[in-house]
Amino acid sequence: MSARVLVGVKRVIDYAVKIRVKPDRTGVVTDGVKHSMNPFCEIAVEEAVKLKEKKLVKEVVAVSCGPQQVQETIRTALAMGADRGIHVEVSGKDYETLGPLQVSKILAALAKKEQADLIILGKQAIDDDCNQTGQMTAALLDWPQRSPEDGTFASEVNIEADKLKVVREIDGGLETIKINLPAVVTADLRLNTPRYATLPNIMKAKKKKIANVKPADLGVDVSSRLEVLKVDEPPQRQAGVKVETVHDLVGKLKEAGRI
Amino acid sequence: MGIFQRFARIPLKSTYIWSLCRQYSTDLTAVDRALIQHRCVHNRGLGASPGNPGAAPPRLPFSRVTQEDLAFFRTLLPGRTITDPDLLKSSNVDWLKTVEVCPQGGNTGLVGGSVPVFDEIILSTSLMKQVITFDNISGILTCQAGCVLENLSNYLEERDFIMPLDLGAKGSCHIGGNVSTNAGGLRLLRYGSLRGTVLGLEVVLADGRILNCLATLRKDNTGYDLKQLFIGSEGTLGVITAVSILCPRKPKAVNVAFLGCSSFQQLLETFQCCRGMLGEILSAFEFLDASCMSLLEKHLKLTNPITESPFYIVIETAGSNATHDEEKLHKFLEEVMTSSLVTDGTVATEATKIKALWSLRERVTEALTHEGYTYKYDISLPVEKIYDLVQDMRGHLGDMAKNVVGYGHVGDGNLHLNITSPSKDPALLAAIEPYVYEWTSKWKGSISAEHGLGLKKRNYIYYSKPSEAVALMGSIKAMLDPKGILNPYKTLPDNIH
Numbered sequence: 158m159s160a161r162v163l164v165g166v167k168r169v170i171d172y173a174v175k176i177r178v179k180p181d182r183t184g185v186v187t188d189g190v191k192h193s194m195n196p197f198c199e200i201a202v203e204e205a206v207k208l209k210e211k212k213l214v215k216e217v218v219a220v221s222c223g224p225q226q227v228q229e230t231i232r233t234a235l236a237m238g239a240d241r242g243i244h245v246e247v248s249g250k251d252y253e254t255l256g257p258l259q260v261s262k263i264l265a266a267l268a269k270k271e272q273a274d275l276i277i278l279g280k281q282a283i284d285d286d287c288n289q290t291g292q293m294t295a296a297l298l299d300w301p302q303r304s305p306e307d308g309t310f311a312s313e314v315n316i317e318a319d320k321l322k323v324v325r326e327i328d329g330g331l332e333t334i335k336i337n338l339p340a341v342v343t344a345d346l347r348l349n350t351p352r353y354a355t356l357p358n359i360m361k362a363k364k365k366k367i368a369n370v371k372p373a374d375l376g377v378d379v380s381s382r383l384e385v386l387k388v389d390e391p392p393q394r395q396a397g398v399k400v401e402t403v404h405d406l407v408g409k410l411k412e413a414g415r416i
Numbered sequence: 417m418g419i420f421q422r423f424a425r426i427p428l429k430s431t432y433i434w435s436l437c438r439q440y441s442t443d444l445t446a447v448d449r450a451l452i453q454h455r456c457v458h459n460r461g462l463g464a465s466p467g468n469p470g471a472a473p474p475r476l477p478f479s480r481v482t483q484e485d486l487a488f489f490r491t492l493l494p495g496r497t498i499t500d501p502d503l504l505k506s507s508n509v510d511w512l513k514t515v516e517v518c519p520q521g522g523n524t525g526l527v528g529g530s531v532p533v534f535d536e537i538i539l540s541t542s543l544m545k546q547v548i549t550f551d552n553i554s555g556i557l558t559c560q561a562g563c564v565l566e567n568l569s570n571y572l573e574e575r576d577f578i579m580p581l582d583l584g585a586k587g588s589c590h591i592g593g594n595v596s597t598n599a600g601g602l603r604l605l606r607y608g609s610l611r612g613t614v615l616g617l618e619v620v621l622a623d624g625r626i627l628n629c630l631a632t633l634r635k636d637n638t639g640y641d642l643k644q645l646f647i648g649s650e651g652t653l654g655v656i657t658a659v660s661i662l663c664p665r666k667p668k669a670v671n672v673a674f675l676g677c678s679s680f681q682q683l684l685e686t687f688q689c690c691r692g693m694l695g696e697i698l699s700a701f702e703f704l705d706a707s708c709m710s711l712l713e714k715h716l717k718l719t720n721p722i723t724e725s726p727f728y729i730v731i732e733t734a735g736s737n738a739t740h741d742e743e744k745l746h747k748f749l750e751e752v753m754t755s756s757l758v759t760d761g762t763v764a765t766e767a768t769k770i771k772a773l774w775s776l777r778e779r780v781t782e783a784l785t786h787e788g789y790t791y792k793y794d795i796s797l798p799v800e801k802i803y804d805l806v807q808d809m810r811g812h813l814g815d816m817a818k819n820v821v822g823y824g825h826v827g828d829g830n831l832h833l834n835i836t837s838p839s840k841d842p843a844l845l846a847a848i849e850p851y852v853y854e855w856t857s858k859w860k861g862s863i864s865a866e867h868g869l870g871l872k873k874r875n876y877i878y879y880s881k882p883s884e885a886v887a888l889m890g891s892i893k894a895m896l897d898p899k900g901i902l903n904p905y906k907t908l909p910d911n912i913h
Contacts, residue, residue, distance in 0.1 A: 173767030193766040353721035353762040353769075356675075356753050
């Protein structure tokens with residue numbers, strides 16, 4: 158099989174970090190905050206590597222858009238088994254306003270340039286929860302797009318002949334879908350469990366290539382048509398009141414006119 | 417009988433007890449809640465026998481608690497006495513002659529030290545959970561003894577500090593209990609024991625006197641260091657009511673590596689390499705064996721992140737600069753991989769992955785509970801000998817035991833040896849004890865590295881301490897608690913010779 162898979166990976170604030178809004182309310186604090194690969198993207202990488210292990214694809218290419226730091230994220234994908242990486246350099250103001258539309262344009266351009274047969278992306282990113290990039294990329298390329306998970310239980314992704322065969326669990330049993338390649342697949346949480354990158358692979362990953370590319374080289378304009386006006390925290394939960402005895406509880410309820 | 421009549425009959429010392437309660441009564445949330453619990457004594461007191469030195473001894477001639485005592489407590493501490501008949505039975509003897517007390521924090525001890533044996537009054541610290549002060553320049557925290565360790569950790573983390581100790585029971589254990597048992601835990605390798613990090617204590621003595629040694633000074637060489645007597649005394653010399661402790665800064669970068677080794681010798685060499693290459697940033701070095709891993713997989717459905725190996729190591733680094741630490745860690749990992757000391761491994765820098773790797777070590781105790789009855793031994797040995805004990809026990813017990821596993825703080829020379837059988841088996845117990853203690857004693861180890869002696873191990877003290885030392889301990893106990901009312905039947909052996 159000579160198929161080539163492009164996997165998009167996004168560097169986001171780590172899932173376990175407590176998010177704080179910047180004092181000027183233009184966004185959230187990202188400086189000095191722990192970042193890691195978007196969990197959905199990890200699942201996408203895992204699926205791509207699995208396909209390679211099943212010998213259904215020949216090469217897995219990991220792509221990320223952003224400043225210098227995203228190279229760490231690409232390295233993680235390489236440590237999980239991707240063959241090479243592409244770093245699309247976007248920094249400063251452009252990075253702050255980078256959204257699904259620009260990323261999907263970049264991915265579409267790269268897919269054509271690299272002659273990819275399959276694009277696997279995470280269904281959504283945990284920072285913006287857009288769930289748009291996969292669909293937009295497919296539309297720009299005029300490729301079919303499928304989420305094997307689609308909110309139901311884990312399934313399989315296989316390549317047979319020139320078609321992508323996807324099996325998913327639905328209420329009544331199993332549904333098997335065949336879609337034409339090339340295609341875009343978006344991975345949801347229960348598709349697989351991403352592997353831990355083991356030390357030998359982490360060492361090997363250091364030697365794998367990451368190519369640098371600018372959006373302009375791909376003919377993509379990354380300016381945004383959206384402007385963030387304000388970012389606020391959700392309203393604070395009001396503290397409850399603790400009482401010592403049942404008497405007190407009844408008293409308080411009476412005071413509040415509840416009984 | 418009226419309260420004042422009772423007090424009239426009592427010697428002067430009782431007024432100390434009254435004033436103790438007075439002090440706290442101004443602030444209701446700080447008052448000890450006296451749980452009066454009467455236990456049925458019929459099935460107890462069979463006595464420690466040569467074949468079962470861990471069993472409860474016969475009850476000493478203390479008084480028993482009465483309804484009048486209840487009324488007394490109700491007046492003293494309104495709304496804070498529990499008299500639910502399901503929990504309690506009453507009895508009929510005057511109390512203030514000598515009623516014994518069992519201080520209890522989170523009740524997470526593993527040697528029965530925090531549980532009454534007969535009808536000792538449980539003195540619970542669970543309402544004493546205020547943080548008194550925190551100085552964020554010196555990092556000195558002063559708090560009441562009933563603060564839960566995890567809550568203190570959360571409090572400190574918001575202020576960019578951490579507690580100097582961390583253990584699996586953090587969600588329930590109280591700092592007072594930690595100090596009175598000199599708890600060890602996962603960070604001892606880096607921050608040392610409570611004997612170094614505790615700066616001061618407030619202790620209530622057996623006669624009711626309040627000993628206020630709650631200093632917040634890093635250095636104070638004025639006289640004998642009394643707090644060291646109470647640290648690790650398991651509530652037998654005094655009741656700790658407040659603690660001041662030195663807290664380290666929260667590390668900016670934490671990394672965890674999970675490695676596999678094919679032999680214990682290689683594990684030890686990895687440890688030496690680790691000390692050399694990661695020295696100043698090393699904050700934990702723990703191990704578990706293949707049997708532990710299979711139990712984790714079987715009962716808790718955790719996945720092994722690396723290939724199966726006879727031994728697994730959890731290494732944690734904590735430092736102030738992520739890039740520097742990662743560089744050091746990667747150099748170390750490259751070294752141990754290329755020299756084949758380590759057969760496989762993985763690294764985590766993100767919080768979720770770090771938690772997942774730590775849970776492989778922290779949840780072994782939980783996994784063991786699913787195997788039936790567990791016999792737990794907490795032994796300190798010269799580091800090279802640690803796994804020899806596990807292998808020896810396996811050979812010695814043969815088919816009698818279902819599992820014999822070893823894990824623990826190998827960096828501190830501390831093994832947690834656990835043996836399981838489907839249900840409690842006296843024949844197995846007889847095969848294990850005193851064999852395991854004799855083995856430990858032969859290599860000059862400690863029969864209780866961090867769990868303490870409590871009820872279960874009090875009579876084994878001679879395996880690790882000479883008789884002169886134990887005799888002196890007895891004298892100190894007699895001096896501080898002449899009536900023996902503080903946590904009786906614990907820590908010191910039934911017969912001091």
